[in-house]
Amino acid sequence: MTTDSIPLVFRYGLHRVLDAVSVLPQAAWSLDASLARQDGHDYEIVIDVERLNIDAASFRQMEEVARGSSSDLESGVRDQILDTVGQRGKMHNPVTGSGGMLLGRVRHVGSKLSPHHQALRPGDRIATLVSLSLTPLQIQQVLGINLHAHQVSIVGTAILFDSGCYAKLPANLPESVALSALDVAGAAPQVTRLCRDSRPGKQVRRVLVLGACGKSGLLVGAAARLAGAEVVVGVESYAKAAAEGESVGIYDRILQADAADALAVADVACRDGEFDLVVSCVSAPKAEMAAILCCRQGGTVYFFSMATSFTAAALGAEGISRDIDMLIGNGYCIGHADETLALISQHTSLRELFIRRYG
Numbered sequence: 215m216t217t218d219s220i221p222l223v224f225r226y227g228l229h230r231v232l233d234a235v236s237v238l239p240q241a242a243w244s245l246d247a248s249l250a251r252q253d254g255h256d257y258e259i260v261i262d263v264e265r266l267n268i269d270a271a272s273f274r275q276m277e278e279v280a281r282g283s284s285s286d287l288e289s290g291v292r293d294q295i296l297d298t299v300g301q302r303g304k305m306h307n308p309v310t311g312s313g314g315m316l317l318g319r320v321r322h323v324g325s326k327l328s329p330h331h332q333a334l335r336p337g338d339r340i341a342t343l344v345s346l347s348l349t350p351l352q353i354q355q356v357l358g359i360n361l362h363a364h365q366v367s368i369v370g371t372a373i374l375f376d377s378g379c380y381a382k383l384p385a386n387l388p389e390s391v392a393l394s395a396l397d398v399a400g401a402a403p404q405v406t407r408l409c410r411d412s413r414p415g416k417q418v419r420r421v422l423v424l425g426a427c428g429k430s431g432l433l434v435g436a437a438a439r440l441a442g443a444e445v446v447v448g449v450e451s452y453a454k455a456a457a458e459g460e461s462v463g464i465y466d467r468i469l470q471a472d473a474a475d476a477l478a479v480a481d482v483a484c485r486d487g488e489f490d491l492v493v494s495c496v497s498a499p500k501a502e503m504a505a506i507l508c509c510r511q512g513g514t515v516y517f518f519s520m521a522t523s524f525t526a527a528a529l530g531a532e533g534i535s536r537d538i539d540m541l542i543g544n545g546y547c548i549g550h551a552d553e554t555l556a557l558i559s560q561h562t563s564l565r566e567l568f569i570r571r572y573g
Contacts, residue, residue, distance in 0.1 A: 220328065220376055224257035227375035230350050232303070239375075240348035245303035247350035249371060259331065259374040260322035263353075265390075266295075266346065266366040267397045268314040270428065270497035271520040272307035273364040288359045295366060299353050305346035312520035313346030314364075316372055317383070317393050327376050340380040341396050342372070343551060349373065363390055363572045381551040386559060387569075394572040398430035399554040400545040401495070401518045402437035406553070408491055408514060408541075409441035415512050418490040420445040422483055422508050424473045425495035427452070427459030429568070430518055433554060434493050435464040436561050447489075449479055449504075458571075462563045476503035483508050494519055502527040509538050518543030 223229050230251075231242040239245055249260065268276075273291070280290020299305050305313050320338045323331065334340070342349065350373040357367040374380065381399075383392045409418045421438040425431045426448025438446050448468040450456040456468050471479050473496045483489075488510035494501055494517045502523060505515045515538055517527065527540055558565045 220257060220326065224254045225376045227254075227348070227350075227373070227377070229254040230303075230373065238348070239304070239350070240306075240345065243302065245350045247303040247352045247371070247373065249352075255322075256324040256326040257376050258322070258324045259320060259327070259334065259378070261316070261318040261340070261342070261372045261374060262321050263316050263318040263351070263368055263370040263372050265317040265393065266305060266314055266368060267316065267393045268295075268305070268346075268364045268366060269307070269310070269312040269397070269520050270364060271310045272312045272314065274497050275307060275310050277361070287361055291359055291361070292356050292366075296353060296356065299351055304349055304351050307347075310520055311347070313349070315342050315344070315346060315393075315397050316349070316351075317341045317389065318372065321371070324376075331376065338382065340382055341393055342374055342378060342380050343396060343399065343546065344374070344378040345545065349378075360390075363394060365390060365393065379546070384555055384559075387555070387565075388573040391558075391568050391572045392555065394429050395433070395554050395558055395568065396551055398433060398518070398545075399550040400547055401430045401493075401543065401554075402433040402557055403547050403550045403553040404544065405434045405437045405491075405493060405516065406441045407547075408516060409438050409443050416514070418443055418514075420447075420487065420489045420491075422447050422449065422489040422492045423465075423495060424449045424479070424492070424501055424505055425497065425519070426450045426465060426468055427455035428495055428497065429572070431493075431495040432459060432462060432464065432564060432567070433557060434495060434518070435459075436462075436557055436564055438491070438493075439464055440557070443491075445486075447483060449473060449483060458567055462561075462567055464564070473501035473504045474498065476507050479504040480507040489513065491516065494522065497521055499523065500526075503530045506531050506534065506536055506538065506540075509536065511537050514539045514541065516541045516543060
């Protein structure tokens, strides 16, 4: 069985979509996550799920809702997750539109999957590298919630389609640490590409990272430094995170500022000039204009955040006459899992911080 010979409806999981209109699973409102369904079973991987790693923007939004209710944070987040999965058959936050990824053990490998999936065996432990927003999911029980790591221990099952990808976890990192890194695995490798762009006018000497001391921000900063950027500056709103980021030694300086205040960020960040590349890893809304204001004409802004409004970005750049390339953060690029795990492994202080935070 080759990839080309797999019917598209099964390859991309449309047979699991419950919407009346034919759409791909990520765009669908609800999915059929039942294991009793037989059509397409030979084209699916079934996973016994142990842990969900929720996207930062989604988790933050659920925490805000929980704070506004009478329940404690853990109970409030748990109830929202169960409600979302119960209604939609997937962990697809209806407010942020984002999901996350999962860790689990393979139960079933379909006999008609592409050859590259056939090396999987029941019992293998894998982390999925596709969003929970397109992954059919059932939750039987929530065992615990790690508010700090945005991770949820569960008993459940999930379906991975032939088009999906996954990674086996490395032996040299705690599982929760590897899971946190793999959740944002697309960020650092793509920043490496941008920093090594040799086209006239696209060379990157100065890099600014908004949301610099979260997991994606730290990986992006480390990647930019390793790729040869001469100046790497971070902007971080949380004092504790900024102090932790300083200890890693990635950034030339870290500025404490709120990325939602575009003028304030531009005022403190651009005193030595605007930046060739600005990467936004902010998990809160309204950070688009800070990134755009800090980017030079002809430069690049890379939005690696599910909280980004691309309408605000497009109209905002137009409104201040800024001719820049603006890129959507793609969670996937070839080799991204291995590159990201290698980056953590070779950077001792970064690895130690990830272990302290997420281990």
